[in-house]
Amino acid sequence: MRFSPKKFFVSNSFTRKLHKGYLYVFLLPSLGFIVVFFLIPVILTFLIGLTKMDYSFRWDWIGLGNYIYILRDKWAYKILGNTLFYVFTTLAFFNVGMALFISIATTHINDKIGSIFRSIWLLPRITPSTVYALLWLWAARGEANSLFNWLTSIFGLHPIDWKLTYPWLLVILVNGFVGTSFGMIIFTAALKSIPEDYIRAAKVDGASTLQIIRYVELPLIKWPLLFVTAYQTLSLLTSYEYILLVTDGGPGLYTTEVWALYSYHLAFAQYGGIVKFGYGAALATILVIIGLIMSVIYWKVFRFRELMVEPKIEV
Amino acid sequence: MVSVKLVNLSKYFHNVKAVDNLNLEIKDGEFVALLGPSGCGKTTTLLMIAGIYKPTNGYIYFDNRLMNDVPPKDRNVGMVFQSYALYPHMSVFDNIAFPLKLKKRPKDEIRRKVKEVADLLGIGELLDRKPSQLSGGQQQRVALARALVKEPDIFLMDEPLSNLDAKLRIQMRAELKKMQKTFKITTIYVTHDQVEAMTMADRIAVLNKGVLQQYGSPDELYNRPKNIFVAGFIGSVPMNFIRGALKRTNGDYILEGLDYLFKIPRTYHDVLKDIEVGTEVILGVRPEHVDIGFGEYSGKVYVVEPLGRDQIIHIDIGGEIIRALAPGDYKVEEGKDIKFSFKEDKIHIFDKKSGEAYI
Numbered sequence: 001m002r003f004s005p006k007k008f009f010v011s012n013s014f015t016r017k018l019h020k021g022y023l024y025v026f027l028l029p030s031l032g033f034i035v036v037f038f039l040i041p042v043i044l045t046f047l048i049g050l051t052k053m054d055y056s057f058r059w060d061w062i063g064l065g066n067y068i069y070i071l072r073d074k075w076a077y078k079i080l081g082n083t084l085f086y087v088f089t090t091l092a093f094f095n096v097g098m099a100l101f102i103s104i105a106t107t108h109i110n111d112k113i114g115s116i117f118r119s120i121w122l123l124p125r126i127t128p129s130t131v132y133a134l135l136w137l138w139a140a141r142g143e144a145n146s147l148f149n150w151l152t153s154i155f156g157l158h159p160i161d162w163k164l165t166y167p168w169l170l171v172i173l174v175n176g177f178v179g180t181s182f183g184m185i186i187f188t189a190a191l192k193s194i195p196e197d198y199i200r201a202a203k204v205d206g207a208s209t210l211q212i213i214r215y216v217e218l219p220l221i222k223w224p225l226l227f228v229t230a231y232q233t234l235s236l237l238t239s240y241e242y243i244l245l246v247t248d249g250g251p252g253l254y255t256t257e258v259w260a261l262y263s264y265h266l267a268f269a270q271y272g273g274i275v276k277f278g279y280g281a282a283l284a285t286i287l288v289i290i291g292l293i294m295s296v297i298y299w300k301v302f303r304f305r306e307l308m309v310e311p312k313i314e315v
Numbered sequence: 316m317v318s319v320k321l322v323n324l325s326k327y328f329h330n331v332k333a334v335d336n337l338n339l340e341i342k343d344g345e346f347v348a349l350l351g352p353s354g355c356g357k358t359t360t361l362l363m364i365a366g367i368y369k370p371t372n373g374y375i376y377f378d379n380r381l382m383n384d385v386p387p388k389d390r391n392v393g394m395v396f397q398s399y400a401l402y403p404h405m406s407v408f409d410n411i412a413f414p415l416k417l418k419k420r421p422k423d424e425i426r427r428k429v430k431e432v433a434d435l436l437g438i439g440e441l442l443d444r445k446p447s448q449l450s451g452g453q454q455q456r457v458a459l460a461r462a463l464v465k466e467p468d469i470f471l472m473d474e475p476l477s478n479l480d481a482k483l484r485i486q487m488r489a490e491l492k493k494m495q496k497t498f499k500i501t502t503i504y505v506t507h508d509q510v511e512a513m514t515m516a517d518r519i520a521v522l523n524k525g526v527l528q529q530y531g532s533p534d535e536l537y538n539r540p541k542n543i544f545v546a547g548f549i550g551s552v553p554m555n556f557i558r559g560a561l562k563r564t565n566g567d568y569i570l571e572g573l574d575y576l577f578k579i580p581r582t583y584h585d586v587l588k589d590i591e592v593g594t595e596v597i598l599g600v601r602p603e604h605v606d607i608g609f610g611e612y613s614g615k616v617y618v619v620e621p622l623g624r625d626q627i628i629h630i631d632i633g634g635e636i637i638r639a640l641a642p643g644d645y646k647v648e649e650g651k652d653i654k655f656s657f658k659e660d661k662i663h664i665f666d667k668k669s670g671e672a673y674i
Contacts, residue, residue: 200365207388219405
């Protein structure tokens with residue numbers, strides 16, 4: 001009789017149970033991480049959001065008091081607007097827009113030169129964030145010899161302090177240059193996996209390079225495009241470290257403050273040590289809820305279930 | 316319709332000579348097959364004609380127009396790929412309409428032409444489907460339709476039948492040939508399958524390692540192969556090659572092998588008279604040109620392979636085994652002695668070193 005591994009392992013109910021047991025053993029590490037680093041913090045945040053906890057760490061339950069306060073918080077609406085502006089502008093111009101542009105541009109030129117270009121775009125990602133932010137701050141200084149002012153002086157413009165004059169521009173550039181690399185890597189991989197014959201067929205059929213991009217390449221990378229859009233929306237929604245490092249929400253009152261940063265400021269960085277853990281946690285909870293709702297919307301609208309079932313690039 | 320002329324055409328990839336100094340003329344309306352094993356440069360040649368690859372050296376002419384620097388879209392070639400290269404995100408209609416859409420033809424003209432060519436190929440009912448919902452044979456017809464709809468001057472086909480099952484392949488072979496004869500479109504057909512090339516093409520260019528071995532009609536390639544490569548490549552049961560040295564005794568030429576002697580018919584003596592005696596040569600004879608049951612030579616039946624209508628009889632002639640094609644009902648036993656002879660006017664003699672044919 002020939003040895004059949006399948007038969008051997010799942011021949012009776014005992015081995016079948018054992019088999020299932022293994023399943024959980026292998027899933028345990030990742031489940032553990034999700035519980036410890038996501039589920040427990042979310043529950044804690046939600047619970048703290050129901051208190052007016054401060055530096056004394058007392059659980060003073062106030063029910064939905066914080067949430068009612070958010071509705072009355074005149075800054076909350078401005079900050080919500082800021083967040084939406086920040087997320088969608090960075091997403092459109094950099095995390096998806098620029099990423100797509102670089103991927104297409106670098107796959108249509110000599111492969112070696114393309115790789116070099118893409119490597120350069122990875123540098124912001126591998127630079128420590130404080131160093132990276134500092135470089136931008138230097139480049140955007142108000143002095144005439146800073147990089148920005150030197151560049152604009154070529155066109156005869158006067159030196160300005162970029163952080164004070166165009167804070168949003170700086171915030172979006174700083175985040176965008178980091179955020180581009182993620183989409184760039186995924187789009188490039190997707191573009192490179194398009195079988196050569198599709199491109200050749202299109203060329204023979206009379207398509208120009210732009211038409212090949214428009215009619216063949218873009219439709220074929222539709223799924224990676226949707227995935228990066230969804231993933232980066234959620235990622236930008238909760239990001240604040242570079243804004244903290246560059247403008248800290250300023251200049252002035254909440255000019256570039258986003259929701260996640262507001263939550264951080266209230267919870268950990270109030271002047272004079274007035275910390276509002278409770279209120280900050282409530283704000284963070286709302287962010288989690290928005291994130292979850294958007295995930296579900298993306299999942300449904302972009303039909304990610306299909307994406308996971310079968311490969312979308314057919315050979 | 317146009318004629319195609321390739322002059323000293325070469326394509327090098329770094330140090331690899333994919334195509335080396337190829338000269339080929341394809342007449343207007345002719346069906347030419349580029350035949351050779353994988354890596355012989357046939358697809359590279361096709362892609363140069365399509366304009367996808369730029370030649371390293373040499374010239375490509377359509378009629379008398381130099382095409383080297385003409386972009387693919389201005390060459391008016393229709394191409395069918397081995398993978399079919401149907402765009403998965405487009406319906407069958409959009410796939411076929413794609414070349415016309417790029418030419419910015421009016422919508423109703425596109426609709427009419429797509430319908431016409433789809434009906435012609437028997438896929439008129441499938442226009443709303445996506446390529447993934449089609450069988451291999453249907454996908455292939457869509458690919459053909461896409462190449463035909465633009466009314467090309469030249470039809471380029473890169474192993475179009477190799478992804479089909481054997482039965483469908485035979486059917487499509489005939490259909491393609493019929494279609495080519497109907498439209499009289501100059502066709503260049505790349506294949507590694509000598510049966511396809513023999514059955515379909517007006518002329519066949521046999522390539523090996525980027526070099527043209529022979530260019531001629533199927534009949535010429537079969538009956539008068541220029542070298543041992545062509546002789547071995549053409550023919551469904553491959554030609555027998557018997558090694559030996561050319562000897563001369565009593566005014567007769569003889570091939571002397573390990574354990575066997577074969578007499579070369581007198582008709583060939585004129586050709587052989589300039590060859591030095593003792594030269595290593597190879598005698599080539601096709602299995603269908605080995606007569607069995609009678610004759611001046613004998614060997615032992617080594618093994619018998621029945622094919623139904625025919626059978627292949629392997630005969631051990633002492634140090635060498637040759638194949639003979641016999642009718643299926645011919646009675647023969649393994650291990651028994653068997654007499655055989657060669658059809659005198661059908662033998663070939665090649666130089667062992669160069670592989671070139673003397674006869």
